[in-house]
Amino acid sequence: KWPERVKVKEVGPRDGLQNESRFIPTENKIKWIDQLSLAGFDYIEVTSFVSSKWIPQLADAPELAKGIARFPGVTYAALVPNQRGLEQAIESGIDEIAVFMSASETHNRKNINKSIADTFPVLSMVTREALSAGKTIRGYISTVFGCPYEGKVEIDHVIRVADKLFEMGIYELSLGDTIGVANPRQVESMLEVLLKRYPAERLALHYHDTRGAALANILVSMQMGITRFDSSVGGLGGCPYAPGASGNVAAEDMVYCLREMGIETGIDFDKLLTAARYIQEKLGRTLPSRNLQACPS
Ligand code: HMG
Ligand code: MG
Numbered sequence: 001k002w003p004e005r006v007k008v009k010e011v012g013p014r015d016g017l018q019n020e021s022r023f024i025p026t027e028n029k030i031k032w033i034d035q036l037s038l039a040g041f042d043y044i045e046v047t048s049f050v051s052s053k054w055i056p057q058l059a060d061a062p063e064l065a066k067g068i069a070r071f072p073g074v075t076y077a078a079l080v081p082n083q084r085g086l087e088q089a090i091e092s093g094i095d096e097i098a099v100f101m102s103a104s105e106t107h108n109r110k111n112i113n114k115s116i117a118d119t120f121p122v123l124s125m126v127t128r129e130a131l132s133a134g135k136t137i138r139g140y141i142s143t144v145f146g147c148p149y150e151g152k153v154e155i156d157h158v159i160r161v162a163d164k165l166f167e168m169g170i171y172e173l174s175l176g177d178t179i180g181v182a183n184p185r186q187v188e189s190m191l192e193v194l195l196k197r198y199p200a201e202r203l204a205l206h207y208h209d210t211r212g213a214a215l216a217n218i219l220v221s222m223q224m225g226i227t228r229f230d231s232s233v234g235g236l237g238g239c240p241y242a243p244g245a246s247g248n249v250a251a252e253d254m255v256y257c258l259r260e261m262g263i264e265t266g267i268d269f270d271k272l273l274t275a276a277r278y279i280q281e282k283l284g285r286t287l288p289s290r291n292l293q294a295c296p297s
Contacts, residue, residue: 001223002222002223002261002262002263003222003225003227003263004263004264005227005263005264005265005266006222006227006228006229006258006263006264006265007042007043007204007227007228007229007265008041008043008229008230008231008251008254008255008258008265008267009041009043009044009045009174009204009228009229009230009231010036010041010043010044010045010230010231010232010233010251011045011206011230011231011232011237011248012036012231012232012233012234012236012237012248012251012279013029013032013033013036013044013045013046013047014045014046014047014048014058014078014079015045015230015232015236015237015238015239015247015248016232016233016234016236016237016247016248016279017029017057017058017236017237018048018055018057018058018237018238018239018240019057019236019237019238019239019240019245020057020236020283021057022283023056023057024057024282024283026060026063026064026067027067028282029060029064030064030067030068031278032275032278032279032282033046033064033068034068034069035271035274035275035278036233036272036275037068037069037071037074038071038271038275039267039268039271039272039274039275040265040266040267040268040271040272041074041267042073042074042075042266043074043075043077044074044075044076044077045077045078045079045098046064046065046068046076046077046078046094047060047061047064047065047078047079048061048078048079048080048081048085049061049062049078049079049080049081049084049085049086049088049089049092049094050079050080050081050085051081054240055240061078061088061089061092062088062091062092065078065089065092065093065094066092066093075095075096075136076094076095076096077094077095077096077097077098077138078092078094078096078097078098079097079098079099079100079140080097080098080099080126080130081099081100081112081122081126082122082126083122083125083126083129085126086126086129086130089135090130090133090135094135095135095136096135096136096137096138097126097130097135097136097137097138098137098138098139098140098174099123099126099127099137099138099139099140099165099168099170100112100139100140100141100142101116101119101123101140101141101142101161101165102116102141102142102143102147102161102178103141103142103143103144103147103153103157103158103161104142104143104147104149104150104153104157105150106147106149106150107142107143107147107148107149107150107178107241107242108142110149110241110242111142111239111241111242116161120164123164123165123168124168127168127169127170128168128169131169136171137168137169137170137171138170138171138172138173138174138204139162139165139166139168139170139172139173139174140173140174140176140206141158141161141162141165141173141174141175141176142176142178142239142242143176143178143179143242144158144175144176144177144178144182144190145177145181145182145186145187145190146177146178146179146181146182147178147179148178148179148242148243148244148245155190155193155194158175158190158194159193159194159197162194162197162198166198166202171202172201172202172203172204172228173198173202173203173204174203174204174205174206174228174230175190175194175203175204175205175206176206176208177205177206177207177208177214177217178208178239178242178245179208179210179239179242179244179245180207180208180209180210180211180213180214180245180246181210181211182207182213182217183213183216183217184213184216184217184219184220187205187217187220187221187224188220188224191203191220191221191224191226192224195224195225200224200225200226200227201227201228203226203228204226204228204229204230205217205218205221205226205228205229205230206229206230206248207229207230207248207249208237208238208245208246208247208248208249209235209246209247209248209249209250209288210238210244210245210246214248214249215249215253215254215257218249218254222263229249229254230248230249231248231249231250231251231254231255232247232248232249232250232251233250233251233252233272233275233276233279233289234247234250234251234252234276234279234280234287234288234289234292235247235248235249235250235253235287235288235289236248236279236283236287236288246288247287247288250276250287250288250289250290250291250292251267251272251276252269252272252273252276252289252291252292253289253290253291255267255269255272256269256291273291273292273295276289276291276292277292277297280292
């Protein structure tokens with residue numbers, strides 16, 4: 001059984017760009033994000049308020065957040081690791097924040113320089129202050145399906161972090177296949193457990209397409225009742241602190257497939273392709289998206 005409608009959350013301007021070494025001028029990023037708003041996304045993660053030493057590409061977060069056009073009905077979100085990031089995100093007028101940590105100890109340390117145990121109090125403070133500032137909060141867990149440093153990740157580790165994040169007040173949890181190792185059977189068995197504990201409306205899936213299984217994993221997730229998925233235009237991206245990571249499922253590949261299946265996303269495929277071509281041109285190389293290759297102009 002298939003859903004009638006799926007919510008696609010575009011994370012390309014954050015997850016897609018964070019791994020790009022050549023700095024994309026802020027005005028180009030803004031133009032691209034405006035094209036994404038125009039294409040009909042109602043949720044765009046536009047940047048991160050993280051250390052610019054760790055993620056130089058997103059050092060322009062405040063200017064970018066202030067420069068983008070704010071389309072009515074669109075939520076503009078940003079990644080926040082700590083209190084300093086939260087203050088900047090609020091000051092820059094971000095609608096929603098996303099907090100993030102990993103299910104595996106080593107990736108958590110490599111990505112945010114803290115143990116899992118030491119991350120909880122930091123995020124408790126961030127979420128408390130974000131809620132009192134009237135912001136909604138999304139949570140991410142990385143390495144849910146496998147860790148580049150530790151390999152297999154036990155589901156108990158995912159649940160331990162998920163419970164804490166929900167206690168802190170996140171309204172939705174995005175489960176990250178950070179290095180694109182998940183397979184449809186693993187997705188099925190993972191979701192069988194998680195859906196006994198959390199309602200489907202509270203879960204989103206964040207598949208990186210490193211090994212080409214993202215769309216297959218999305219189809220299985222939909223059959224299990226999940227209707228929220230993260231995407232990245234062009235298939236851009238990856239986590240710089242996860243060796244070998246590549247981009248999320250390309251938004252246009254997911255939207256094309258859903259449209260052909262008669263599943264509504266609210267996204268205009270042609271306008272989406274325009275946005276994908278724009279960022280491809282700015283990056284100056286062919287992006288992984290299949291639909292960009294199928295429709296080069
Ligand atoms: P640290 O070095 O332990 O922290 O980094 P610190 O407090 O010692 O600060 C170091 C420097 O950064 C200081 O500057 C701070 O002021 C500055 P200095 O005094 O040396 O000049 N700083 C900041 N600057 C701007 N904004 C801030 C901020 N905080 C500190 N908010 C920290 C700890 C968390 C800051 C660092 O590790 C960091 O920024 N990590 C972010 C890494 C990241 O963004 N990774 C990618 C995103 S996660 C991902 O891709 C996975 C996901 O897509 C899901 C999936 O696929 O699995 C979400
Ligand atoms: Mg990611």
